[in-house]
Amino acid sequence: MDWTASLQGLVGGVLIGLSAVWLMGTMGRIAGISGIVGNLITQRPKGDSAWRVTFVLGLISGPLLLMVLGGGFGNVANAPGAVIGEPAGGVVLMLVAGLLVGLGTGLGSGCTSGHGVCGIARLSTRSIAATVMFLITAIITVYVVRHVIGGGA
Known part of the structure; x- marks a missing residue:
């Protein structure tokens, strides 16, 4: 059994849970990605797009930061150094x-x-x-x- 992958999954799950609780606790919003992105696209002028943009940038920058720090993307690629399979x-x-x-x-x-x-x-x-x-x-x-x-x- 690959304990590293299991640990990464556990840490990732905890971070997802914490971010969902944080978003609900601080903004009263549900961390549903399709709703966040969909409303960002369709309701741009409404004025609450800043937190949506920040949330999406966090989704994108987290894995990129992990890759820059040498953590890779986990098991999605078959070749070392590949971004995705x-x-x-x-x-x-x-x-x-x-x-x-x-x-x-x-x-x-x-x-x-x-x-x-x-x-x-x-x-x-x-x-x-x-x-x-x-x-x-x-x-x-x-x-x-x-x-x-x-x-x-």
Whole structure:
């Protein structure tokens, strides 16, 4: 067992939890990435974009800082020094998958960070149901891609 990866996951999970609690405690906002980014794009002139921009910059700068400090990006790349691994199904499939995730977050009124981290912590039955659906969809998708289509190990 790779304890380093487990420790990194634990630390990352704690930091995600702390940031969600901090955002809720200080601003009364839920740390749902799709809502933060979506409202940043669609409601720019409303006046509350500064915290949204700061939150998104934190999401981007955290991994970049870790990489500069020599921590790498974990196990996403197969080659030392690589920023990220090659998409498993190709770039087109990744673009389609990204668009489908965006569509799903719109239909589900949120994403795994909003529902899975913040909603479940608030014991929201709607968020629990949404997170269960996210997981079922992910399991089915992996099964179909790996075993029906045959696109990965």
